Amino acid sequence: MTADIRTRRSPLDGWAERLAELAPAVEVAERPFRTHVTLRLRDAGRAAAVSAVLGVELPRTPCTFTRGDGPHGPVEVAWLGPDEYLVLAEPGLQRTLESALRQAIGDASGAVIDVSAQRTTLTLSGPKARDLLAHGCAIDLHPSVSPSGTCVQALLAQSGIVLLVRDADAGEFTVLVRASFAIYLATWLLDAGVEYREYREVPV
């Protein structure tokens, strides 16, 4: 093996420092290499089996996600469509989860696809996180409308995202963005957040 070969590289490799400039108003960080598995399941009868594998119920309400600790550690399951879920887990679990889920759905109508590198994960929190998102996202993120556990697929600026509200009151969010859009989105966040860098109240 050649010595100078670098190994894994996430879409926002090298951006941590720049993203940190938005702190403390907004803490933005990439959480690279997390496990993302798309689960398609039309047969509701298998939901229990899937839940058992994950240790988390599948979200039943559109635009929500569930979370919990299970055999594979902390897992979130995001509702992406009436028969479509995105299972989010710690890095390195794609093979394990893929086969476990496949087993759980058995011969039911469904599918399991490892999409871990399709999107990367950004976390946003801090007193201005909600404001920052409001510059580019038309979703109403007021806690009364988007409480903790909300998961929406929407546009942030000109990029499609999956947005998870981890803690509505504290303003903690997870944004999943397609890998090819990650640099665009990071650039946009830095630009949109420029006012918040000097964290002080600006005239509204």
Place this chain on the structure above:
Amino acid sequence: MPTGNPPAKPGADLPDHPSFLWRNPEPASSYDVVIVGGGGHGLATAYYLAAVHGITNVAVLEKGWLAGGNMARNTTIIRSNYLWDESSGIYEHALKLWEGLEAELDYPILFDQRGVLNLAHSLQDVRDSVRRVNANRLNGIDAEWLEADAVKEICPIINVSPDVRYPVLGATYQPRAGIAKHDYVAWGYASAADRLGVDLIQNCEVTGIETSDGRVTGVNTTRGRIAAGKVALCASGHSSELAAMAGVELPVQSHPLQALVTELLEPVHPTVVMSNAVHVYVSQAHKGELVMGAGIDSYNGYGQRGSFHIIERQMSAALELFPIFARAHLLRTWAGIVDVSPDASPIIGLTPVDGLYLNCGWGTGGFKATPGVGDCFAHTIANDKPHPYNEPFTLERFTTGALVDEHGAAAVAH
């Protein structure tokens, strides 16, 4: 090296309209030809029917005010540099008529041949553009391919830097293309037709088309029944509804198309610039305002209003091309209803109903075709036979597959 026409003098006072334009007659009980739709096409058709074919017992029925539809809402771009022979045929016919129209109508239509640039932003745009330029030249239409620096010479305010998101890789240029003042054109046709005896009847909405034994006999209107030997439809976005009154179905869909103007500005923009890739269509009108067309809204609509996000997007695109526009102000937005056909080409000609003639599906191309289609449609009506220029644009082409697909190279072809 081509050079741009010197900027027309925006801000110069517009010429006065004449002190008499038209009568406002009561509708007669019967006409040889009833034209439904008092927009540019309807008025031009009436004029040529009277002037060329001597058919003067003609009424133009307009449900609102004359030329108040797309004629009042378009960006007035005139050009003939279309890709296919069929399209360039009718548009070039129109352009030649435009060149003599002021004299013909004795009306100051302010036709200003300041040239039109169609920008290319990708390698495929370049291929398509060169293809179109070559086709135009072989069809006898003035057309040139310009590299970015030559584009800059014609229109100095364009940003041709290679560093922008979608750099200008070049442009096609048609020097004879330009703009005219739409109200003046419409009123020129209207008053000329009126002088020749055509009745222009406003606030008269057609509510039904009468047929008997497969032949049209008249129309019912909000101002009563009017018998007609022939009925010609020139109703753009409302064509589907009208044709359905005679049992004719059309493969067109009506969509909102928006446009906007700025405040009056000193001359900055000497030509017309179109960029299909980023949906910017801009010229500086005679008074000095920048006139811009936007992209078509995706959904069907008759509301004469579109979505503002399309305008916002267009602003971003315009600023990439013309940084100097940053400080210009949007003063007014509006929308027209364009009838879009599957191949982005018009449908002109006879219908399965005898004596009923169709002219629709122009999408965004209607204004520039006005004299050409007026002349050809009048010919079609007078002779009950298509003019050679509109022969390819039949309704039957959708069955045979002989489409004139202008999507590829014309896109949103303002």
Place this chain on the structure above:
Amino acid sequence: MQLIPCPWCGPREEVEFHYGGQAHVSYPADPAALSDEEWARFVFFRDNPRGPFAERWSHTAGCRRWFNAVRDTRSYELHAVYRLDEERPVTT
């Protein structure tokens, strides 16, 4: 910026959606059996009413589901949205 109520995700801005034209136009069971006229009708001809129009939309930037809507093409008001497996509801 109109809101379109996705049957699953609720009201979202129109930019998240893709327009699919007239609803309830099925792909012919046996295209080979159709005349050229009939085939052309399926391929190119769609209703274009001024008023309520049953049409298809897809929530492309959201749940990627297609659904139907009855929308008034004059006012752009959405009278109803319904899933593809549902009948067109009666609207006024």
Place this chain on the structure above:
Amino acid sequence: MSADFRLPSGGRIDRDTRLRFTFNGQSLAGRKGDTLASALLANGLHQVTTSIKYGRPRGIMAAGVEEPNALVQVAEPFSEPMLTATTVELCDGLVADGLVGHGRLDTEPDTARYDAKHAHCDVLVVGAGPAGLAAALTAARAGSRVVLVDDQNEAGGSLLGRDDYLDERSSDAWVCDVIAELAAAPDVLLLDRTTAFGAYQDGFVLALQRRTDDLGFDAPRHVSRHRIWRIRAKQTVIATGAHERPIVFSDNDRPGIMLAGAARTYLHRYGVQVGRRIGVFTTNDSAYHAAIELAEAGMDVPVLIDARHTVPPKLSAECATRGIDVYPGHVVTGTEGQERLTDVHIRSITGGHADTVVCDTLLVSGGWNPAVHLFSQLGGSLRYAPELGAYVPGESLSSARVAGSAAGAIELMACIEQGAEAGRAAVTAAGFRPAAEIPVPFADARADEAAATVLWRVPGSENAEEDTQFVDLQRDVTVSDVTRATGAGLESLEHVKRYTTIGTAHDQGKTSGMLAAAIVAEELGADLADRRPTTFRPPYTSVSFAALGGRDRGELYDPIRVTALHDWHVAHGAEFEDVGQWKRARHYPRQGEDMHAAVLRECRAAREGVALMDGSTLGKIDLQGPDAAELLDMLYTNMMSTLKVGRIRYGVMCGIDGMVIDDGTVIRLADDHFLLTTTTGNAAMVLDWIEEWLQTEWPHLRVFATSVTEHWVTVPLVGPKSRDVLAAVAPDLDVSNDAFGFMTWQDAVLDVADGIPARICRISFSGELAYEINVNAWDGLALWEALINAGEPYGITPYGTETMHVLRAEKGYPIVGQDTDGTVTPQDLGMSWAVSKKKADFIGKRSFSRAENLRPDRKQLVGLVPADPTVLLPEGAHIIESDHLPEPPVRMLGHVTSSYDSAALGRTFALALLRSGRDRIGEKLYAPVDDQLVPVTVTETVLYDKEGARRDG
């Protein structure tokens, strides 16, 4: 020369902060809180500019956005081509000039920031005047989320320009209390200097906030100058007030002639007296207050001319005590004065008494036009209210209500009550229970005593000079222009507008529109109630392009999509091309190379050694489910269900019209599992296409489609030495032709890093031995660098899209979108072999038998070789039959779709779509290029390795 017209006290300006500014070259001073207009008036300057057509001096007429005259060009601190002096907040160092008709765009780039922000609320209140404040307070007290926008620098609206009392306190105190309460509420957003300029369906309102303009040169660079608020409200209360209407009379345009309400505003808000000697001309009670207040403030108000015969008794008496002579039943018939009003001619309506009054200022009030713009934009219909002489909302909308003077209310108490009621109704409709007590203070404002009359133009003026009776001052349109239009046969107001250009100027007819409608109706003998007003269109006030562009500019104009290998390409000098939103490496020039040289070198490497490219942008769709094969048989023209697991097939997709829309490969991973590739530009389209058919036509099919485009990095490894390089990085893989045949795939763990799992496909888009190596995108760079290292002994060469194009064209492989244009069938491409004859149906099949598709002279893809092997045909050149160029129109046989110089062929060649092309193989034709005819020979599409010997290495 200027005099001090600032009163010693009063107004809401900051008297301690003196601001220097320059207007028309003159150095002047104002105070913080001034507008440019109030500062000019404080300096005794009324004339701002001259008019566009007649060059007549024009002054300040209003105090807000309705101003028709006072156009200025601002040079500093921020260049603006056209604003009204009444809306420019004064800042230190401001430099502005009066503007005649046309603004001038600064050529210096605008480097300010602009942005947008979304806001959501239960109740949006537009306008923080008495009605709006009452509405907002009512809504906020019910616990709803409220946004209150107002276009001024402080709340209060009309109260700022009056001396009213609420609950026996100054109205200022009430405003202060309300704002304090709103500001303290948790879910209330107060936006001042914010103009709601567009109201749309579903409670969507766009507003422009001017965030830093008042700070002038001190504006912080990192704060957006303007912000577009995208407000989404469940309910909207429109409390936008009213614009005072002028009256038309001869020479009604002189500087010094001003709307009466504006004079009150300048007095109360800015502490400015608008003149020394002031006449008043009115049709209603409101101007009496102006007269009285100005007199109280020390101005000489000799006359009040009231068009009504019945005048308000108490107000008249108050006037009398202040020495103001009230002339009932009188009108102004004309004025004198050059750069400033000097005299006003008055006359009894019934004739007889006439007089001339010396005045430097004339206040005019013809009543009030409700600001119904937003309501009308929402599609609300308007009704003519004859008692007001104006259009008012004619219906109620389910999610928007109008309150206060925007709804036609005149009196302060009524405005507040209407506002509170609108707030209560709105918040109830939004699902809240309003507090029982509506916060309505008692307005001590004096009720109107006498009914207003409606007067558009001074009667009897027909005999006067109609061409100095201005209807639209900014467009210099006079009554005579209007009558000329109606005389020409024009009956529609829209026609008159176009004939005269009335209402099309910067003010969009805010003061002239109603007058024009009325005068046209008078001329036609029509009743205004029967006539349609012109439609109000957004924006209510002008908005700069930059503000609308927001931050979607420069590199953020459109997303730049990059692959996981992008940084490597940049570091190695790649030139890029835009393919949709993607940046793709086009070629990798070495020192001194142009593209031509680089591409020849890259091609040679691929044909003779080994080369690699970044193919990650190819669309990739994972398709799973027991019915996946059945679906593929419908999607592709060729048969996919017969594909064996482990194998790969090329496929073509058509639209229902039978035209090619995309192509790619289909990999069968398992019986019920496929991976499709699409062209780069069509990845999203194809996924949508699949979903559309699956969901809308064939929901019974158990198939699931998922985009995995960015999950994978895809690296084509091409050339006779590719097998050796692959073997080096995949030592456990049997790469022999027998074990790993053409159009098959294998999974392998590469000897890279800790072992990278890869899916390797033996696909060739070049005719050479080639592999497409797919790895998880995180591992992409490691793979790439490993291949570079492993290929070093063979001179491995990265290549870009240009070389890819040459290589594929040499083999006659078309590119969808380049060699097709939406009018090309698979048969036209010579791909009948890819069109199944066995399948009963697939998308597009039926269209192949239409008459046009059966024509023998369709355009078909062929090769072309120029007679001169060094001549490169331009892509887009056309092909003709004749060896000389005939007169136009020239019959064109087709056009060149792709054209390259080939290292392998040692010559140039092209692909073309040519009429009856395949029958013309061997024919000599001509391509007109500039003024030359380039002779070419028609060939088959495959020019290199016709036998296909090279694909196995």
